[in-house]
Amino acid sequence: MIVCGDDTLAHRLAAELREVYRERVTLVVPAAGAPRGSEPSSPGRARASALFGRVSAAMTRAVAPPVAPGDTPPPDLPRVLETPQLDEDVLLEAGVGDAAALALVHDDDETNIRAALAARRLNPRLRLVIRLYNRKLGQHLEQLLDQAAALADPGIDPEKLDASTTVLSDADTAAPALAATAIAGTSKVVRADGLLLRAVERTPPARGEVADPGLCTLALLSSTTNDPAGEEGSDRSGQDGPRLLPDDRSVAEATGRGTVVLEAISHTAPGRAPGPFSGRGAPLGQLFSRRLRWSLAGLGAAVVGLGVATWLTTGDHPLHAMYLILLDLFGMGDPAHGADPDRQVLQLLTGFAGLLLLPLTVAAALEALGTFRTASALRRPPRGLSGHVVLLGLGKIGSRVLMQLRELGIPVVCVEEDPEARGIPLVRRLRVPTVLGDVTQEGVLEAAKIHRAHALLALTSVDTTNLEAALYARSARPDLRVALRIYDDEFAGAVYRSLRSAHPGALTRSRSVSTLAAPAFAGAMMGRQILGAIPVERKVLLFAALEVAGQSRLEGMTVAEAFRPGRWRVIALDATAPGDRRADLATARRSGEDGAAGLVWDLHPGYVLRPEDRVVVAATRRGLAELLGRRHRTTGGQR
Known part of the structure; x- marks a missing residue:
């Protein structure tokens, strides 16, 4: 290799x-x-x-x-x-x-x-x-x-x-896990046979309730996942850490632990959040501020009220009464000499409303002009923003995570030091509030409203910068949820213990992009089709398409017998005839292609796997290595 x-x-x-x-x-x-x-x-x-x-x-x-x-x-x-x-x-x-x-x-x-x-x-x-990328x-x-x-x-x-x-793409592999650390309820998507499969994190069911297993239970989350004083499990976790591919007995006995469940969702790709200037025209809210809109609405209501009052007092036709009001409003003459006092008073009030209309018209024109001129500029965090996610770093990883959060409808404020970073055009297009500056400098995180944020995602490529940002953010808000991008497992553990001791009431999580992405790359190098990888805390679960022929651990066994808890599990069978199978299961079916034969996800446990079958398995890193069966016999020998 x-x-x-x-x-x-x-x-x-x-x-x-x-x-x-x-x-x-x-x-x-x-x-x-x-x-x-x-x-x-x-x-x-x-x-x-x-x-x-x-x-x-x-x-x-x-x-x-x-x-x-x-x-x-x-x-x-x-x-x-x-x-x-x-x-x-x-x-x-x-x-x-x-x-x-x-x-x-x-x-x-x-x-x-x-x-x-x-x-x-x-x-x-x-x-x-x-x-x-x-x-x-x-x-x-x-x-x-x-x-x-x-x-x-x-x-x-x-x-x-x-x-x-x-x-x-390592960014696409790691982005769902990084986004999931910021807010609960996110999902990871795997594409197979034109179908989108979603792995959903589910909270423990209440007493007396029965959890929906979906297609299958992929993992048990750490018993301390939602406990601020509990450390997320990694590859070296014990029984309290995450357990991949558990058997039914383990799932039943693991009370109080969240699960990751695989479920089918649709045949269409998830939609993206539309940009503020998408469609045929810009929305009114992007052109005019709320204060200006309320002022214009109040003035309009006053004009309508004056028109109704003129109609009632003069007895004119409603359209003629409104016409007189508009003449007075725009100062076009026709003074009410010799008219009834009611008419004269209404004309004076209408003229005063006309004086108010002039500055509002100028303000509206200037705001609209400024909005169009700054459409390509970076948007500042709005006043009163709260409950948002502060995303630090707009490189390859940060840009993908930003798209994930936008698809989920999560408000985001980005912080980036480099004005030429890869994600700057993206935040301009999406009109995401962004603060340019060094996060280690005073005032940068304050400008991102860190004291009212829900979570901080520190995703720069420098571990120490991420750590410094987390420490500074915790000083501004001790209970802030923090997720760090940290490469080294030992360093991540040391950082976690330090932050937990300093702030025992706040959640701290860490992720490594290379750890999340490397198993998918390694599996692809071994020559099997990797459909996707789902991160589970600091572990990774792989999905691969395998031919049953030559697999002694699968061939001739039932689906139940082939299941190895903690190693691999057959989750789908390709029912397409061998001569008609597509080489890439991750691609969507072409329009007009017969979809009757495809992947069968609800497999009977007693189905016997035949040599001509092709199956989709969920496997751990160690389990996939055992299935592939690569062993060196002698130096220079056959493998």
Whole structure:
């Protein structure tokens, strides 16, 4: 396996392949002082080896499966190849011609695309896993590279490719979990067979109530999830931590614990919150302030009242009475000389209302002009805002989390130091209140109304910045809910214990983007179709499509017998005939395509799995590794 990159995702991915899947890994990292077109400057081999060793040691303690008799222990530390630029010569030196899979996880999309095109020419049968932020570009790239593989090697059937090219985004994988830490009730979506499946966190049922299991119960949440003094579980949690894929008995006995339940929702993608200037015209509330609207409404009511009074006192036709009032209002003449006193008084009042109309008209014109001129400017947090989420950081991760919160209808105030950050155009388009400034400087969080916020999401790429922001926010509001993006598990635990001791009545949670994303990338490199990954606290549950043929743990067994609590569970069966199956279950069905045969989600426990079947399984990282059955026999032997 070859992994190209030099950030936390690359090192966690390499450690995942080595510790969980027992694979030999070559890690290609940029050299110190590498040019900008490749990757930001990195310390090179020494830093890569040291960081990988630390990550690998942590994963060995956490998730590595025990070495079974006859198996060899994990191979030595991966070969680290340091290079100033990722080109064809470097890929050949890394062994791309004989490799089983190549992961391109640089933070730069262009670098990954260039390397993917070169690798596909060098080895048409190579399994490619590419990290791309651009979703649409990723879909087109998958089709292009699969077609290139079929043209380069006529023996490859593009419809039977074993996940030849997989494009993933760490931001899309981690965003649902990060958004869920800010507010309860969020969900994670998995796409399969054109159907959207949602994993919903459910609170413990009240006494006497029966919880709805949905399609199946995927996980039991930590017993202390909603307890401020309780620590969320990680890979090293005990019985009180989250339990993935529990059996029915464990679910029944786990009273008082929340669950994550899988349920089908619809065949359509979730809608996004419309922008304030979407549609045919801008809404009135965006053009004029509330105070100005009330003033205009009051003036209009006064004019109508004067018109009614004129009609009643003069006996004129209502339209003629309103016409006289408007003449008086706009000062167009026709003084009421010699008229009844009632008419004269009404004319004086109408003239006074006309004097009030002039400044209001000017104010309305200036407000409308200012609104259109500042449509592309950053919006400031409105007065009286409360119950919102303060989102710190508008990079790739922060932008995706912002979209998740917007889809859920959660009010957000963003804080960003860099005016050229990736998410700045997004907040302009969505008109999200944003504060530009260094969060460590006094007054920045106050401008974001942190003292009236519901939660703080600190999602910058610097752990210390996130920690400093959390400490400052807690000083402004001790009971604030805080979620931190922290890479290192041990550092996250230390931060949690410190914040809990200082503020025992407030909820503190932490997430690692690379920890959430690495299992999906590793599963794709192993050659099985990964449909999605659902984060459960600091753990990850994977969904994969597997052929039953050759799987000794599945073939010939019933659905109930194939279930391994804490490892894997068969949740769906592809009822489509083998010759008519689509290679990618995550894509929606084309219009007019027969939908009668597809995935069957309500499987009978006694159904016997046949070799020709294809199933969808939910699996833990360790469980997926066991299902894939990758074991090194001897050096240079068959695998």
